[in-house]
Amino acid sequence: MTIDKLRAAVGWTYREREDVVERRHLRAFRHAIGEDPDDETVPPTFTACFLDEPPPMPEAEAYGLGWLNGGDRFEYHAPLRLGDVIRSRLRFQDVIEKDGKSGKMAILTFVTEFRRPDGELVVRHVGTRIRR
Amino acid sequence: MKLEVTPDLRQLVEYAGASGDFYDMHYDLDFARTLGHPDLAVHGLLKAAFLGRLVTDWLGDRGQLVWFEVSYRGMDFRDQPFTCHLEADGTAVELYGESADGRRTTLGRAEVAFHTGVDT
Numbered sequence: 001m002t003i004d005k006l007r008a009a010v011g012w013t014y015r016e017r018e019d020v021v022e023r024r025h026l027r028a029f030r031h032a033i034g035e036d037p038d039d040e041t042v043p044p045t046f047t048a049c050f051l052d053e054p055p056p057m058p059e060a061e062a063y064g065l066g067w068l069n070g071g072d073r074f075e076y077h078a079p080l081r082l083g084d085v086i087r088s089r090l091r092f093q094d095v096i097e098k099d100g101k102s103g104k105m106a107i108l109t110f111v112t113e114f115r116r117p118d119g120e121l122v123v124r125h126v127g128t129r130i131r132r
Numbered sequence: 133m134k135l136e137v138t139p140d141l142r143q144l145v146e147y148a149g150a151s152g153d154f155y156d157m158h159y160d161l162d163f164a165r166t167l168g169h170p171d172l173a174v175h176g177l178l179k180a181a182f183l184g185r186l187v188t189d190w191l192g193d194r195g196q197l198v199w200f201e202v203s204y205r206g207m208d209f210r211d212q213p214f215t216c217h218l219e220a221d222g223t224a225v226e227l228y229g230e231s232a233d234g235r236r237t238t239l240g241r242a243e244v245a246f247h248t249g250v251d252t
Contacts, residue, residue: 074200
């Protein structure tokens with residue numbers, strides 16, 4: 001697979017998701033990151049649970065052997081609380097190819113906006129994902 | 133300010149389940165080795181969550197996060213200490229995560245907004 005097929009896939013989006021910040025899920029997440037599960041504050045990386053990871057994009061899976069995570073950015077626009085309903089759709093925004101120590105790698109950027117059903121933006125996430 | 137954690141396989145599996153990220157390299161050692169990794173790597177987003185804990189502990193109820201970003205420069209593996217560090221200058225927060233051998237494998241930054249009247 002050449003980088004060209006990945007470049008041609010820029011703009012790809014995955015299915016729209018609708019998720020709810022559920023008590024049992026929030027407890028499990030807080031426990032998994034070492035926080036008090038009885039506290040109902042939503043941690044700053046919680047919306048990562050509403051991402052499809054690794055991104056299920058066939059053009060990416062056909063490049064290289066496996067995934068690495070390059071980085072994550074979260075922009076906070078409105079508070080996220082227990083019980084909130086959130087809609088999102090993963091979007092493939094950009095790709096560049098680099099020569100690394102172990103050969104070529106593709107660095108992919110995915111952007112996801114997490115919005116309430118009325119359209120209010122809550123969190124914008126930018127994920128840098130690597131195939132090599 | 134710092135936070136030291138040592139994620140074990142159980143915690144990696146708990147994070148996989150809670151986050152929904154079941155990429156095999158975090159719990160299947162044979163799979164990880166086919167990718168050339170010596171052991172099971174800690175999810176980048178779990179390291180981000182540890183740095184996030186440090187930011188929210190430091191910030192408390194004095195304000196809110198505007199943005200938070202993490203860049204993964206090196207891998208960390210299970211059963212190894214991972215130490216998160218925080219330095220704040222006004223509303224700008226610098227973070228890094230350090231592996232047992234002193235490598236800064238994880239770099240983070242955040243911007244916060246303090247509530248009106250909060251003494252920073």
